[in-house]
Amino acid sequence: MFVEHRPDDRGQAHTLEAFTAALLLVAGLIFATQATAVTPLSASTSNQHVENQVEVAAQDVLTTTKASGDLTAAVLYYDDGFVGAGSGGAYTGLPDDPGHPLRAALKEAFDDRRIAFNVEVYYPDDGDVADTTMVDMGSPTDNAATASTRVPLYAADRFGENDELVLADDGPDEYFADPVGGSDTLYTVVEVRITAWQM
Amino acid sequence: MSGDSAMRSTAGRRAGAGRGLRSDGRAQTVLDFVVGMSVFLTAVGFTFAFVPSLLEPYAVGEGATVIVAERGAARLAESSLVVDGPTATLSTACTLGFFDGAAAGDDCAWTASADDLHAELGVADRRGLNLTLTQNGTVGTLDPDGRDGDPVPMRAGPAPPRSESVSAASRIVALDADGDGERETHRLTLRVW
Numbered sequence: 001m002f003v004e005h006r007p008d009d010r011g012q013a014h015t016l017e018a019f020t021a022a023l024l025l026v027a028g029l030i031f032a033t034q035a036t037a038v039t040p041l042s043a044s045t046s047n048q049h050v051e052n053q054v055e056v057a058a059q060d061v062l063t064t065t066k067a068s069g070d071l072t073a074a075v076l077y078y079d080d081g082f083v084g085a086g087s088g089g090a091y092t093g094l095p096d097d098p099g100h101p102l103r104a105a106l107k108e109a110f111d112d113r114r115i116a117f118n119v120e121v122y123y124p125d126d127g128d129v130a131d132t133t134m135v136d137m138g139s140p141t142d143n144a145a146t147a148s149t150r151v152p153l154y155a156a157d158r159f160g161e162n163d164e165l166v167l168a169d170d171g172p173d174e175y176f177a178d179p180v181g182g183s184d185t186l187y188t189v190v191e192v193r194i195t196a197w198q199m
Numbered sequence: 200m201s202g203d204s205a206m207r208s209t210a211g212r213r214a215g216a217g218r219g220l221r222s223d224g225r226a227q228t229v230l231d232f233v234v235g236m237s238v239f240l241t242a243v244g245f246t247f248a249f250v251p252s253l254l255e256p257y258a259v260g261e262g263a264t265v266i267v268a269e270r271g272a273a274r275l276a277e278s279s280l281v282v283d284g285p286t287a288t289l290s291t292a293c294t295l296g297f298f299d300g301a302a303a304g305d306d307c308a309w310t311a312s313a314d315d316l317h318a319e320l321g322v323a324d325r326r327g328l329n330l331t332l333t334q335n336g337t338v339g340t341l342d343p344d345g346r347d348g349d350p351v352p353m354r355a356g357p358a359p360p361r362s363e364s365v366s367a368a369s370r371i372v373a374l375d376a377d378g379d380g381e382r383e384t385h386r387l388t389l390r391v392w
Contacts, residue, residue: 021242025242108335
């Protein structure tokens with residue numbers, strides 16, 4: 001067909017050119033919306049304000065519960081896995097036990113808002129850092145926020161379902177973290193980390 | 200030169216238009232222009248109309264209320280209602296005085312009570328502010344202990360308008376609202392419009 005093409009046989013070339021130009025413009029626009037992280041079309045889970053709010057909520061939960069002692073109580077609510085967590089040793093959501101020290105704070109901050117969260121406890125382990133999971137609600141999204149705080153545990157602290165165990169005596173065998181040694185008062189220092197994200 | 204000959208040849212062909220389909224090679228030239236330009240201009244118009252909304256999340260106007268809400272909530276949760284100790288752990292006495300419209304004293308960090316939120320947060324009067332402390336979604340109340348009077352709801356400012364865009368920022372705070380000596384978890388929400 002191109003053999004017979006002459007300069008005069010332009011047919012609908014202008015329309016085709018216009019469609020090509022329009023296609024380029026719209027394709028450029030679509031590329032721009034896909035390339036930037038925050039646009040009016042992207043899901044609200046990647047909104048910076050949402051991320052800030054989730055992060056500050058996680059930080060507030062840690063600060064307030066650490067001040068009231070609930071965070072320490074939750075870390076010590078451990079008896080071969082966190083108490084009431086079942087065979088996995090980690091809660092799969094908000095702890096069911098209404099008396100759980102962290103339940104009220106986590107409910108108000110995250111669960112009521114349908115925000116997923118993981119709570120992990122990091123502890124020194126023979127010169128390394130090991131971790132155990134307290135709440136495991138799955139893999140965080142790319143837009144998750146984290147906050148962490150450190151909690152000291154003392155040798156006289158009691159743990160277990162009914163506080164029947166003492167860290168200094170039963171800790172090395174029963175508790176997830178081993179003593180750091182070097183002191184009779186301090187047992188270890190753990191870092192509690194909350195990772196929260198909008199589902 | 201070749202252009203001249205092409206034009207001449209077109210003119211020659213146009214003179215004989217209508218005689219046969221093959222003789223007029225350019226067929227719908229004028230209509231083609233109209234369709235082509237309108238498609239192109241529509242696309243340009245659409246693109247330019249869409250670009251401002253692309254920049255919407257970064258626009259100053261709405262972003263300002265978000266920042267005011269975040270800073271205002273931070274001020275309330277970290278200094279105004281806290282006596283000493285960690286942030287977000289509120290003092291019951293200071294919170295009660297704040298929402299009860301008491302006069303500012305030396306004991307608490309706030310300088311203007313909930314009746315004048317704009318002064319306390321340093322926000323221009325033309326902005327609307329609404330502050331609530333909620334637990335499980337309902338506004339909490341404080342009992343004015345040792346004094347007569349109804350429980351004080353922890354709420355300040357007019358209801359947010361439906362017609363305007365409202366920004367909200369929340370903090371999780373611990374406050375002993377029922378007077379049992381233990382702090383319960385509340386949600387402090389500041390709305391700005």
